[in-house]
Structures are given as structure tokens and as C-alpha cells.
Amino acid sequence: MTTSKQLQSANPTPEVFSGWFLSGQVDESEPLRKFPVHSDPFTVGRQSDSSLCLPTGCISKNHAELTFRDDGTLILRDLGSTNGTYVNGEVITGDTVVNEDDIIQFATIVFRIGSDDVESVGNTIAEDVCDQALAIIQFERLISDGGLYPHFQPIVTLADQKRIGYEVLGRSRLFGLQSPHEMFTAASQLNMEAQLSEAFRQRGVEIGTAFGSDCNLFVNTHPKELDRTEFYESLKTLRESAPDQAITLEIHEAASTNLTMMRELCAFLKDYEIHLAFDDFGVGRARLVELGEVRPDYLKFDMKLTKNIEMAPPSRQELVALFANMVNSLGIKTLAEGVETRECHEILVEMGFQLGQGYYYGRPSPISKYTKSDSDPQTDPDLIDGGQSTGPIKIEEI
Structure with a gap:
């Protein structure tokens, strides 16, 4: 240098x-x-x-x-x-x-x-x-200057394919930081994964309120932030910014094995009326016994279990159906990820899954694709000027 x-x-x-x-x-x-x-x-x-x-x-x-x-x-x-x-x-x-x-x-x-x-x-x-x-140098611009442009993917009830919510997925237009992988790679170099995850949630809910308060916004977490006191403060701020919005917090299923942490988190979420979902169930360490101790509102089955399930051997189909019915019996809503075809949708309905997510119902897209507010710069991320700083950068008069 x-x-x-x-x-x-x-x-x-x-x-x-x-x-x-x-x-x-x-x-x-x-x-x-x-x-x-x-x-x-x-x-x-x-x-x-x-x-x-x-x-x-x-x-x-x-x-x-x-x-x-x-x-x-x-x-x-x-x-x-x-x-x-x-x-x-x-x-x-x-x-x-x-x-x-x-x-x-x-x-x-x-x-x-x-x-x-x-x-x-x-x-x-x-x-x-x-x-x-x-990309690393631009990371501060991503966090501070409105550089995040969330995309939304529909979540539907399988019985009638009615949309009940959307998962908030992070995107950016900054060079080298367009995908979540690129953004979190840069964040890891600066030890700022937690701050990026928090910014994803805040920006996603800020934009997603245009769907209406009854629309459930599924927001994600990063493993590094779960044991930080700032994590709970960020959720409190999130709720205060959208007091009536339906919000579900997604936690990776591996975190469910820490029962002490999960009990504390569940009590906090209940106080602030935020739902809980375990993500990527079925590929990690989560066990059904832990679901009996700490019950989420939603359980998202990993797409490795459900994608192309219509072409899987009968033994695998029977196992997935057994898991789905056991989770349903615990009063937890089952959600299948990776649904891409009508045939996959139909067999998941037969298995007893309640909710679905995947390309068959809609790809991750800006909010303008799913609302009528595509001309409103307050809700359309394609029209919001992400180049104007809200931090220490000063805006000069033209």
C-alpha cells in the first residue's frame, strides 16, 4: 500500500x-x-x-x-x-x-x-x-448510507396457496456486495456480522410494512449475535419501529440445542409479541426432544429434505411425512422450503405440511413486484436513493 x-x-x-x-x-x-x-x-x-x-x-x-x-x-x-x-x-x-x-x-x-x-x-x-x-471499504456505506435493498419471498398456506407472509432476504447494489454471501464475507473481515444482520432486519421491516400489519415478515439472525446483549436491544428497537407489524424471528435450528439461551429468548419474544421460527430443520443437531422443551411457532424444514420430494424414494417420503406429522402434533406450524413444482406442492400437501416457500410460489423480488406501491419512493427499494448518507457524511447544497 x-x-x-x-x-x-x-x-x-x-x-x-x-x-x-x-x-x-x-x-x-x-x-x-x-x-x-x-x-x-x-x-x-x-x-x-x-x-x-x-x-x-x-x-x-x-x-x-x-x-x-x-x-x-x-x-x-x-x-x-x-x-x-x-x-x-x-x-x-x-x-x-x-x-x-x-x-x-x-x-x-x-x-x-x-x-x-x-x-x-x-x-x-x-x-x-x-x-x-x-468491497470491505464500501461496507460502511452499505450499513450507514441505506445501501441495503431487501427482497421478499412469499410464504403461503399449502391448502389454498394464500400468501400469509414473506421472508426478508438481504440484497445490495454495491459492487462486490450484491449477494448475502459477499456481504457477510466482507462483514467477517471487520467482525461486523451481527451489525449487518441487525441492519437486514431493520431495513426489511421498514420497507415491508407496506404489505400491511397482518402480513408476517420473517426476519433472519446470525449465530454470532445470539449471545450479545445488543441483540435484544435491536429486537426491542425493531418492535418499537413497527409496533403493530406481524414479525417472526428465524433462528438456525442448531441454536435450539442451547436450551438456556432459547428459554430466555422465547420469554423476551413473547413480551414483545414476536413469533419464533427454527430454520433449516433436519440437517443439523436439532432433536424432537428439544422441540418439546422450547416450542417455536414455526418449523422450517430444510430444502434438502423437501426439494424434489416427489422424486424421492418412498422410504424418504415416509420419513419426511412422519417428521411433519410429529411436529404438527406439537402445535408447531410446519413449513416446507424449496418448493419449485406443482408436483412437489401436491405431495407436501398430502404429507401434512401447512406452509410452503419456494420458486413455485414466487422468487425473491423487490417489494414493488408484490404491491401496488411501485411508484412510491418510500416503499420501493428500486426508487429509494441509497447514495445519500444518513451518517457523518455531509450533503452539500447544489
Whole structure:
């Protein structure tokens, strides 16, 4: 990584800067793009005549510039911006040398510097590593600046396929952080899995209230947050933000073996009128005896048990049906995941399952697909401006 150096800048010939580029996203809805550094100086700002125009409120009109020395050294300079310019996570205060694969950040907008003329062994691996670094740097933007765009997947009663709720699933448009796996990978590097999980729930309920208070929103947890006192505070805040909303908290079935923790959690959820679901039942350590000790409201059978069950051997079908009927007898609602075909749906009904979830009933989608409020920017994640900071970033007047 580079360090800041005070340097003089001079105009080179066009050939010097012809191969340099910035790689990143101007807007979260756009794909990753390359922006050639085609001039000296190469200006960055909100002004429309900037070499790289970033039309968002956290960027100053004249934010920063890139210049070249005679020897081709690339220099980055902040132009007195409100929210700062950073190289590899450190704010710059003077002329700063930047090299290939450095991470440059203008306020909350992040780019990687690259050069088509520079060849190195293992260049693809190096780019992957730098893209991972870019994703980690953008993680704060994901949490603080409204970068989460929840998707919703229907949950239906199998008897009539009526929707009774939706599972909230995390998504993002930030480069390198689109999928839950990518987001939690970045979060693990910062030991912030619990904070990401909390943000998923809060954002999902905030958007999901557009379904109506009777619609049950199934929100997820991360194993690392279950033994934190902040976890209970986050659930209290969640309930206070939507006092009348039907909410179900999903816990991985492996956590059900900790009976002391589960009893404490159940008592808390009962006080705040939040339902409980055990997720991924049937592939871990959960046992039916524990269901007798701590009974959730819902039991979600792992899709490894129920997906394509219509093509499974009769012995497996009989075993799954036996499990479903035993759980039903305990007064727990059985939910089959991974339902993708009509044939699978029909055999699950015969087995006694009460609820279903899967592509057959609907794919994870923005709320606009399932409501009539797709023109309302308050409820449609496709229309909400996730680039405006609600944290310490200041929004400049245009």
C-alpha cells in the first residue's frame, strides 16, 4: 500500500496517462465500469464539466484531481472537499502518490486505480484481491448510507396457496456486495456480522410494512449475535419501529440445542409479541426432544429434505411425512422450503405440511413486484436513493 508524499506535478505527454483508469460505480444501480484518466489534470467533482462527474450530494463541486509528473507518476490531490478524499482507507492532506490497485475513495464513492499498460504475474488474482478490498471499504456505506435493498419471498398456506407472509432476504447494489454471501464475507473481515444482520432486519421491516400489519415478515439472525446483549436491544428497537407489524424471528435450528439461551429468548419474544421460527430443520443437531422443551411457532424444514420430494424414494417420503406429522402434533406450524413444482406442492400437501416457500410460489423480488406501491419512493427499494448518507457524511447544497 502507498503512503502520502508531498510532490510537485507537471504536465506529461498524452502517452503517459493513456493507460490509467478508475474502476468502480458512479451509481449503485450501474454495473462496474472503467473510467480512463484521459486528461491532466483529471478532475473529479459534482460539476457537470468535471472529467469524472459524480452527481451526488456527498461529493463537492470540485472535489479532487489526478495529475502527472514528467516521469509518469500519478498524483492525487484533494481540492478542499467537504467529505474528504482517501487512499487505501487513509484521508489525504497533500499531494499523494497513487499506484496500480490502490483504493481511492471520494467521500463515499470508491474506485480502484488500474493501468492497462502495467502487466504483472497473477494479475487476475491481484484484481480479485483488490476488488475484495474495495468491497470491505464500501461496507460502511452499505450499513450507514441505506445501501441495503431487501427482497421478499412469499410464504403461503399449502391448502389454498394464500400468501400469509414473506421472508426478508438481504440484497445490495454495491459492487462486490450484491449477494448475502459477499456481504457477510466482507462483514467477517471487520467482525461486523451481527451489525449487518441487525441492519437486514431493520431495513426489511421498514420497507415491508407496506404489505400491511397482518402480513408476517420473517426476519433472519446470525449465530454470532445470539449471545450479545445488543441483540435484544435491536429486537426491542425493531418492535418499537413497527409496533403493530406481524414479525417472526428465524433462528438456525442448531441454536435450539442451547436450551438456556432459547428459554430466555422465547420469554423476551413473547413480551414483545414476536413469533419464533427454527430454520433449516433436519440437517443439523436439532432433536424432537428439544422441540418439546422450547416450542417455536414455526418449523422450517430444510430444502434438502423437501426439494424434489416427489422424486424421492418412498422410504424418504415416509420419513419426511412422519417428521411433519410429529411436529404438527406439537402445535408447531410446519413449513416446507424449496418448493419449485406443482408436483412437489401436491405431495407436501398430502404429507401434512401447512406452509410452503419456494420458486413455485414466487422468487425473491423487490417489494414493488408484490404491491401496488411501485411508484412510491418510500416503499420501493428500486426508487429509494441509497447514495445519500444518513451518517457523518455531509450533503452539500447544489
